[in-house]
Amino acid sequence: DIYIQVTRGIAPRNHLFPDVPAQLALTIRHPRQTPEEAYEKGISTLLLEDERWANCYIKSLNLLPNLLAKQAAASKGCKEAILVKDGYITEGSSSNVFAIKDNVLFTTPATRKILSGITRANVLECAQEQAIQIREQNMTPSFLKDADEVFITSTSVGLLPVSKIDEVKLPTFRPVTVALKHAYSLRTAGTKAYQ
Template identity: 75%
Template structure:
């Protein structure tokens, strides 16, 4: 069954529990993580918790639980839900206090949901997705996985209104990332992706796909890419925790090849990596 967690207790997923003065509600003052569960095991849990800690530190939020306690809460939640496959969202906010821009003297609050996983249709992996290029209007610290996602939401919605599954964001003429994904391009057998600066969120799947590519002997270059460069790609794809590796079939009106040997190779390597990780952790 699907579960919620708030104020130290597991709850019915539909229970209304967030106080009106919760700073996540008032200001988006918090951070979050998304973890995918396979066969009852949270994939790359250590990497996700590392990033949660980095994001909280960047916003000067002291996490309300230790790493060990967070791991126990996640494990207990998976067991209580009985879900073998699940999506886990964790949010940590600065806490509950009457509305004031200055930091309150309050303890941070953890909330969590454990739900059935959202699945991208098989057809999307087989045929690839359409994407739309849009101006990146987000703030300067996208490396923080904060709750402030309104520009991402607007970009995703704009892409959907044009029949596209993802928006590819462009800043000063260069690709940054997707509205909820990292972007990869393959040209002349070389794998390219935007460097992990403050302008992008360094995805956990991004990191692990790059490791898989190097294991497979695929040359990797982290460099800034222009619009013309990505439109001339031999292959292109996006990655995230929820979708894994998802091929791109079209960028604006530019169609890419339906033959994807490098993506196929990486998809197979990532599948093996995922299975190994789940086996090791279980």
């Protein structure tokens, strides 16, 4: 994985934009490996209140609420926290959330409340190519728990099925998830170590 960070540079701490040249940092790291079993069986998730700031569509280094949510999920044996704000699902602590109900693909709209990831965009394109109906609309926790299939997406895991939300076990038959994962894998073949 390659990460590029741009900062306003080094300056005295006075909470003003510094009048110095911008700095660019490039980080290269080996991608994390997700066990194949997680793709077959799905992962457990935990619903948590979304305590992040109002501009989640901006990717910044202010990840403390995300880290606290991910840690809270891990302490309960879950791989991801699914965040809820004002009664609606926003996204995961490090992922986007999708649900399938009656063969329709649902995901939270790309507003200021979520970081609309590139993997999310690719999965939506895969769904369009497969003529899967898409609805970008707000989902309640009860809607998510009652879905036929749920999965998350991110750069590091690709498309990963969810088998459990809180204490609710989801169906193990995931035909739309499997089809989308296959299409996404073909689309990104050779570009991801987890494929």
